[in-house]
Amino acid sequence: xxxxxxxxxxxxxxxxxxxxxxxxxxxxxxxxxxxxxxxxxxxxxxxxxxxxxxxxxxxxxxxxxxxxxxxxxxxxxxxxxxxxxxxxxxxxxxxxxxxxxxxxxxxxxxxxxxxxxxxxxxxxxxxxxxxxxxxxxxxxxxxxxxxxxxxxxxxxxxxxxxxxxxxxxxxxxxxxxxxxxxxxxxxxxxxxxxxxxxxxxxxxxxxxxxxxxxxxxxxxxxxxxxxxxxxxxxxxxxxxxxxxxxxxxxxxxxxxxxxxxxxxxxxxxxxxxxxxxxxxxxxxxxxxxxxxxxxxxxxxxxxxxxxxxxxxxxxxxxxxxxxxxxxxxxxxxxxxxxxxxxxxxxxxxxxxxxxxxxxxxxxxxxxxxxxxxxxxxxxxxxxxxxxxxxxxxxxxxxxxxxxxxxxxxxxxxxxxxxxxxxxxxxxxxxxxxxxxxxxxxxxxxxxxx
Amino acid sequence: xxxxxxxxxxxxxxxxxxxxxxxxxxxxxxxxxxxxxxxxxxxxxxxxxxxxxxxxxxxxxxxxxxxxxxxxxxxxxxxxxxxxxxxxxxxxxxxxxxxxxxxxxxxxxxxxxxxxxxxxxxxxxxxxxxxxxxxxxxxxxxxxxxxxxxxxxxxxxxxxxxxxxxxxxxxxxxxxxxxxxxxxxxxxxxxxxxxxxxxxxxxxxxxxxxxxxxxxxxxxxxxxxxxxxxxxxxxxxxxxxxxxxxxxxxxxxxxxxxxxxxxxxxxxxxxxxxxxxxxxxxxxxxxxxxxxxxxxxxxxxxxxxxxxxxxxxxxxxxxxxxxxxxxxxxxxxxxxxxxxxxxxxxxxxxxxxxxxxxxxxxxxxxxxxxxxxxxxxxxxxxxxxxxxxxxxxxxxxxxxxxxxxxxxxxxxxxxxxxxxxxxxxxxxxxxxxxxxxxxxxxxxxxxxxxxxxxxxxxxxxxxxxxxxxxxxxxxxx
Numbered sequence: 001x002x003x004x005x006x007x008x009x010x011x012x013x014x015x016x017x018x019x020x021x022x023x024x025x026x027x028x029x030x031x032x033x034x035x036x037x038x039x040x041x042x043x044x045x046x047x048x049x050x051x052x053x054x055x056x057x058x059x060x061x062x063x064x065x066x067x068x069x070x071x072x073x074x075x076x077x078x079x080x081x082x083x084x085x086x087x088x089x090x091x092x093x094x095x096x097x098x099x100x101x102x103x104x105x106x107x108x109x110x111x112x113x114x115x116x117x118x119x120x121x122x123x124x125x126x127x128x129x130x131x132x133x134x135x136x137x138x139x140x141x142x143x144x145x146x147x148x149x150x151x152x153x154x155x156x157x158x159x160x161x162x163x164x165x166x167x168x169x170x171x172x173x174x175x176x177x178x179x180x181x182x183x184x185x186x187x188x189x190x191x192x193x194x195x196x197x198x199x200x201x202x203x204x205x206x207x208x209x210x211x212x213x214x215x216x217x218x219x220x221x222x223x224x225x226x227x228x229x230x231x232x233x234x235x236x237x238x239x240x241x242x243x244x245x246x247x248x249x250x251x252x253x254x255x256x257x258x259x260x261x262x263x264x265x266x267x268x269x270x271x272x273x274x275x276x277x278x279x280x281x282x283x284x285x286x287x288x289x290x291x292x293x294x295x296x297x298x299x300x301x302x303x304x305x306x307x308x309x310x311x312x313x314x315x316x317x318x319x320x321x322x323x324x325x326x327x328x329x330x331x332x333x334x335x336x337x338x339x340x341x342x343x344x345x346x347x348x349x350x351x352x353x354x355x356x357x358x359x360x361x362x363x364x365x366x367x368x369x370x371x372x373x374x375x376x377x378x379x380x381x382x383x384x385x386x387x388x389x390x391x392x393x394x395x396x397x398x399x400x401x402x403x404x405x406x407x408x409x410x411x412x413x414x415x416x417x418x419x420x421x422x423x424x425x426x427x428x429x430x431x432x433x434x435x436x437x438x439x440x441x442x443x444x445x446x447x448x449x
Numbered sequence: 450x451x452x453x454x455x456x457x458x459x460x461x462x463x464x465x466x467x468x469x470x471x472x473x474x475x476x477x478x479x480x481x482x483x484x485x486x487x488x489x490x491x492x493x494x495x496x497x498x499x500x501x502x503x504x505x506x507x508x509x510x511x512x513x514x515x516x517x518x519x520x521x522x523x524x525x526x527x528x529x530x531x532x533x534x535x536x537x538x539x540x541x542x543x544x545x546x547x548x549x550x551x552x553x554x555x556x557x558x559x560x561x562x563x564x565x566x567x568x569x570x571x572x573x574x575x576x577x578x579x580x581x582x583x584x585x586x587x588x589x590x591x592x593x594x595x596x597x598x599x600x601x602x603x604x605x606x607x608x609x610x611x612x613x614x615x616x617x618x619x620x621x622x623x624x625x626x627x628x629x630x631x632x633x634x635x636x637x638x639x640x641x642x643x644x645x646x647x648x649x650x651x652x653x654x655x656x657x658x659x660x661x662x663x664x665x666x667x668x669x670x671x672x673x674x675x676x677x678x679x680x681x682x683x684x685x686x687x688x689x690x691x692x693x694x695x696x697x698x699x700x701x702x703x704x705x706x707x708x709x710x711x712x713x714x715x716x717x718x719x720x721x722x723x724x725x726x727x728x729x730x731x732x733x734x735x736x737x738x739x740x741x742x743x744x745x746x747x748x749x750x751x752x753x754x755x756x757x758x759x760x761x762x763x764x765x766x767x768x769x770x771x772x773x774x775x776x777x778x779x780x781x782x783x784x785x786x787x788x789x790x791x792x793x794x795x796x797x798x799x800x801x802x803x804x805x806x807x808x809x810x811x812x813x814x815x816x817x818x819x820x821x822x823x824x825x826x827x828x829x830x831x832x833x834x835x836x837x838x839x840x841x842x843x844x845x846x847x848x849x850x851x852x853x854x855x856x857x858x859x860x861x862x863x864x865x866x867x868x869x870x871x872x873x874x875x876x877x878x879x880x881x882x883x884x885x886x887x888x889x890x891x892x893x894x895x896x897x898x899x900x901x902x903x904x905x906x907x908x909x910x911x912x913x914x915x916x917x918x919x920x921x922x923x924x925x926x
Contacts, residue, residue, distance in 0.1 A: 094841075
């Protein structure tokens with residue numbers, strides 16, 4: 001049994017407080033006043049959902065955060081989550097021309113947070129369902145892709161049923177993002193206006209191949225947005241001993257339990273160096289782990305964590321062990337006592353696809369009472385392979401990226417289950433565009449009747 | 450290096466430098482003026498004296514803000530001094546004792562009565578004023594009582610009162626002009642006829658600075674009602690410069706000018722001087738930031754004079770006056786063309802949309818795929834220029850790059866009319882320059898000459914440059 005935190009409640013709460021507290025009105029206006037109001041703005045083009053950034057910033061500048069929120073939600077109904085969790089440095093803020101002018105971008109994410117929080121605090125609603133089309137669409141999965149699709153379909157007048165396997169809606173938004181970015185409470189609050197559009201949400205409703213067939217038969221269209229499955233296995237000795245965790249399971253705990261009841265080791269080793277690895281490592285630090293090490297088999301250069309996340313890890317005191325490939329989990333007295341690694345070196349090629357070679361005799365151990373595997377998730381193949389005509393590609397369900405249609409007419413898919421896992425903002429855009437495509441499909445279908 | 454001589458002389462009123470505080474709230478008391486002189490102001494025009502102190506209302510000031518900048522314009526419905534004349538006079542004497550070299554100018558306004566004017570002139574001078582400024586400009590309150598701009602709007606009144614003052618004045622007399630008039634020169638000429646030694650302009654402009662969107666009250670308001678306040682601050686400078694120049698260029702006037710209107714930085718002051726002001730008066734900037742704003746005005750003026758090789762203010766006062774004239778005398782063949790420095794461009798597109806929607810559709814947009822953009826501009830991770838990529842988590846970003854393209858903007862030199870708009874909106878210094886171009890399709894000629902020669906059959910009709918043509922296509926805002 002892994003222990004829980006030894007931190008005082010106040011300390012714990014402070015550790016999980018907002019990374020960037022929401023702007024005050026004056027802070028927002030000062031920041032907004034720096035925006036150049038670019039034409040065909042690079043930030044908007046860099047946003048996967050195409051939020052009209054200069055417009056909403058100008059609305060903030062001119063004391064109209066309500067309109068700013070509407071501008072954001074018009075393109076991205078999860079604008080609040082994205083304001084908190086988007087890697088803005090590689091999206092809108094990475095494209096901001098103020099980086100070239102003054103050396104730093106406009107803080108678009110925080111301005112977006114200001115506007116969306118303004119709307120959330122006042123429980124504002126901006127959208128209405130469209131006139132009833134008489135069409136019925138089923139959506140499997142209530143993460144950002146599924147609910148974004150549901151929202152857009154309701155605006156277009158289609159009846160929507162959403163099936164969610166878990167007991168809470170929101171998918172990774174509710175359970176899978178570091179709690180100092182998105183809390184469970186916020187995620188559920190953000191979903192309220194979407195559900196108010198008249199969505200039939202069914203929790204605790206896992207879909208298997210039999211029920212999926214029935215859904216397809218009973219609805220005019222079905223949208224699959226089931227995300228990814230389990231964390232990839234390492235297939236190493238000791239992988240199942242107590243104390244070895246999957247990163248997402250570890251993060252889920254913080255959304256399911258009070259922080260003082262969340263398990264955390266004294267010495268924690270995180271395997272992998274993507275953004276989830278950073279989330280898990282900083283969460284471990286904030287829960288009170290004394291020593292947290294990220295071990296990655298390649299070098300700092302190849303890590304897939306964004307610079308901003310990496311810096312966050314460093315600031316939190318996470319130690320980084322490069323060229324360290326796990327070989328086994330060491331068990332002492334029935335529980336984890338260390339992870340055993342071997343040193344690697346670059347054998348051929350470069351970058352993330354380079355071939356690594358283990359250095360003979362270089363084995364070493366990092367003592368730990370908790371190991372967290374942050375290796376990326378595998379696609380869920382079984383469910384869809386039961387439907388005749390659905391094909392798979394290397395990244396998941398094969399879809400036409402223009403129409404989000406699978407190889408079977410009437411069955412659409414989007415979000416993480418169609419690629420190896422991207423950001424919330426990509427899932428939202430998939431859902432939105434899929435809804436528009438489904439609407440076209442339904443119109444065409446209707447007119448041929 | 451020898452510091453330039455900043456000393457100033459405006460119609461006989463001498464001050465250690467040309468920056469004076471204008472008559473207004475900052476010059477209400479001797480206490481304030483002592484602080485101002487310590488800060489470096491060369492002179493101060495005392496808040497307008499009168500026989501019986503007025504009673505003010507509350508509130509009094511309103512401001513125009515713009516996109517995060519406070520107080521680019523300012524207005525007030527405050528009246529002249531509300532302090533007893535004796536108090537002001539005693540303080541004038543005290544200030545002059547403490548700061549004998551600084552200029553103290555008494556602004557005056559009394560009823561239109563010869564004896565009243567004679568009395569106040571004598572008393573102000575007896576107190577030690579270095580000069581007088583007749584307030585013929587105040588646009589609110591006092592004007593409704595037959596004073597201030599009610600005088601300044603009627604040349605005959607202005608001349609009459611100036612004459613009364615000059616009958617007894619022993620110090621130089623400046624007449625302060627109101628801008629609330631179609632042409633400022635007739636009143637300037639009237640003041641000259643009355644014997645004025647100089648003119649101060651502009652006083653504040655009639656204005657309503659704003660309306661409260663919740664209460665519908667004007668700003669500022671007095672228990673729900675407002676009045677036409679006097680407008681000043683940075684936003685009025687161009688109006689003031691125009692009026693100063695028109696006075697400076699008028700051969701019938703030809704007396705010194707103390708320029709007023711929106712001066713907040715040294716460059717503003719120099720502009721007033723280039724257009725004919727011997728001294729410059731400031732009020733709003735001091736109300737906004739306090740008296741120390743004069744420090745950077747002085748250092749700016751001094752640096753500029755050193756760089757230009759000027760040793761005294763007379764080296765440049767009025768240097769630009771004769772460069773203003775009638776439109777009809779402008780050279781129609783002169784042509785400038787916008788040129789974008791692509792190395793400096795940050796791809797904001799402001800030049801493009803300004804030209805497209807606000808001017809002459811002469812900048813073209815080229816959404817350029819990143820591979821092509823790199824090939825043309827050599828953008829790399831190592832490059833230290835503006836075209837610098839950054840990498841994070843394996844994702845490369847570049848300012849201006851979105852959706853795989855960078856917008857590149859080019860001026861259509863065939864249709865560019867040389868209006869300056871793109872260079873004015875460009876946020877990067879020297880990125881868009883207006884380059885002179887020799888025109889071969891038009892002779893060097895003014896409109897006036899053109900009309901003459903056209904009538905005489907000596908030349909053909911002239912035609913403008915070809916206009917850009919765009920077809921309206923919906924959905925491309």
